[in-house]
Amino acid sequence: MAQRIVVIGGGAAGIGAAGAAKGTDPGAEVRVYTEFEDVGYSPCGIPYVHGKEIPDFERLFLATKQTYEDAGIDIRYSTAVTAVDAAAKTVTVAGEGQVRYDKLIVCTGFGYAPAGVPGAGLGGLYFVKNIRRAMEWDTVLDRVKAAVVIEASPLGLEMVTALCHRGIETHLVDPGAWALTAATDPDIAGPVQESWQQMGARLHFNTTLTGFAGDGTVSAVLTSDGEIPCDLAVVCTKKQANTALAAAAGIRTGSAGGVIVDERMATTTPDVWAAGDCVEVPHSVSGIPVQGLSGSHAYAQGKVAGTNAAGGSRSYQPVSVPWGMVAGEWMIGGVSFSETLATALGIPHVVGVAEGISRARYYPGVKKIRVKLLAEPGSLRLIGAQMVGAEGIKERADFLAMAVRTGITARQLATMENVYSPPIGALNEPIALAAQNLLSRIGG
Ligand SMILES: Cc1cc2nc3c(=O)[nH]c(=O)nc-3n(C[C@H](O)[C@H](O)[C@H](O)COP(=O)(O)OP(=O)(O)OC[C@H]3O[C@@H](n4cnc5c(N)ncnc54)[C@H](O)[C@@H]3O)c2cc1C
Numbered sequence: 001m002a003q004r005i006v007v008i009g010g011g012a013a014g015i016g017a018a019g020a021a022k023g024t025d026p027g028a029e030v031r032v033y034t035e036f037e038d039v040g041y042s043p044c045g046i047p048y049v050h051g052k053e054i055p056d057f058e059r060l061f062l063a064t065k066q067t068y069e070d071a072g073i074d075i076r077y078s079t080a081v082t083a084v085d086a087a088a089k090t091v092t093v094a095g096e097g098q099v100r101y102d103k104l105i106v107c108t109g110f111g112y113a114p115a116g117v118p119g120a121g122l123g124g125l126y127f128v129k130n131i132r133r134a135m136e137w138d139t140v141l142d143r144v145k146a147a148v149v150i151e152a153s154p155l156g157l158e159m160v161t162a163l164c165h166r167g168i169e170t171h172l173v174d175p176g177a178w179a180l181t182a183a184t185d186p187d188i189a190g191p192v193q194e195s196w197q198q199m200g201a202r203l204h205f206n207t208t209l210t211g212f213a214g215d216g217t218v219s220a221v222l223t224s225d226g227e228i229p230c231d232l233a234v235v236c237t238k239k240q241a242n243t244a245l246a247a248a249a250g251i252r253t254g255s256a257g258g259v260i261v262d263e264r265m266a267t268t269t270p271d272v273w274a275a276g277d278c279v280e281v282p283h284s285v286s287g288i289p290v291q292g293l294s295g296s297h298a299y300a301q302g303k304v305a306g307t308n309a310a311g312g313s314r315s316y317q318p319v320s321v322p323w324g325m326v327a328g329e330w331m332i333g334g335v336s337f338s339e340t341l342a343t344a345l346g347i348p349h350v351v352g353v354a355e356g357i358s359r360a361r362y363y364p365g366v367k368k369i370r371v372k373l374l375a376e377p378g379s380l381r382l383i384g385a386q387m388v389g390a391e392g393i394k395e396r397a398d399f400l401a402m403a404v405r406t407g408i409t410a411r412q413l414a415t416m417e418n419v420y421s422p423p424i425g426a427l428n429e430p431i432a433l434a435a436q437n438l439l440s441r442i443g444g
Helices: 012-024 043-050 065-070 131-141 154-165 186-198 244-248 295-309 339-344 393-406 410-414 430-441
Strands: 004-008 029-033 073-076 081-085 090-093 097-100 103-106 110-112 146-150 169-173 202-204 209-215 217-223 226-229 232-235 239-241 272-274 279-282 289-291 322-327 330-336 350-357 368-375 382-389
Touching: 004 012, 004 295, 012 029, 012 073, 012 103, 012 295, 043 131, 043 154, 065 073, 081 244, 103 295, 146 154, 146 226, 154 169, 154 186, 154 232, 154 322, 169 217, 186 202, 186 330, 186 368, 186 382, 217 232, 272 295, 279 295, 322 393, 330 393, 339 368, 339 382, 350 430, 368 393, 368 410, 368 430, 382 393, 382 430, 393 430, 410 430
Parallel strands: 004 029, 004 103, 029 073, 103 272, 146 169, 146 232, 169 202
Antiparallel strands: 081 090, 090 097, 110 239, 209 217, 217 226, 279 289, 322 330, 330 382, 350 368, 368 382
């Protein structure tokens, strides 16, 4: 008899898991439950539709509902799973009752951390996630004169940029001293903040959110530094693992708040796997469990979970977390630890910084790139990097993530070979320059 694999969640992890499960065991009955009306779209593109760089939401759909039917994946839309009974191997589904499973994959994703202030139930608070809601909010944005973005998280950075592009008076409120303090140092975030100011954004750093005010709908954001009148607040608080369902079923969660999984994405409960933003996985340098990574992590984890749940064999490695984005007029990116984060965690490090260029200095469009590398004292193994520039940031972040994962040292980076071709790369690679500066600083 065909095994029944039930996936809870239709985001990057759930769809990755369902596809991999079907690919591994084509005879399996693969069923996906999602609370949303759609699957197979990229939420990552939503800020860019709001910012009018992408003309419409339809382009964010990567597959049609028919695509999944043709692939033999049974997706139940707008259908919540309300409980899991791991002993009986059933899930309780709204409108369907008890549904048996042979294998279960939990991909319930993330929710934004509650703002935890008065007025958090008012209308006019936008949590960017579901594409249908984003379409509705996009028409609201046409009428918005002033908006406040709550927290300089990755999504917060994208939304500040998008709202500025849209011509909306945009405020950013964040308790940190600069943007994205969890991943950057001030010298990396500085150019982004300057460019936002040039775009008209008003930045309220070192400022705590104390409430939302309004009569039914938000009309002001209240902060430790006063009141900001607005028509809309975009809540971009930290992503939290959505583990309520799993935890209620006795599936263990860990110190970062995510479901605990092993390298096969198996949970501590037999026949239950989990993947994506609802899990925590070890960091490759610190070994500390981390959670709330990216869509690319979620998709890759989903594929591992789906393969293994269906009877195949794949494993997932500890993560070094490359990241990158466009913010203001700049691209920023990096991997693993910033100086600020490494210091806060008590991780010893030495630093090298350099400013290089993205193309030959005489080639039109050449841009500056600032690279900062962190290495472990003694071994000089790379443990972190950050960059700000205008091109080539993603490729460097991916390369540096592989360097972190494989234990490449600053000494090796200092003598790395690099492409020199006037339109795409300078004679001196900025990463090599930063590594050379690191060696000079330590007298190497
Ligand atoms: C606006 C935005 C921009 C983003 N930008 C990027 C980017 O630039 N790069 C990048 O890599 N990633 C990006 N992401 C991805 C994101 O940050 C997450 O990492 C990713 O969405 C995690 O995928 P997931 O499948 O684990 O969870 P989610 O996307 O949170 O999906 C969870 C799924 O579970 C379902 N669900 C939850 N509970 C139940 C239940 N009880 N019953 C049934 N269904 C349930 C939901 O309906 C949903 O389908 C972005 C996301 C958003 C929203």
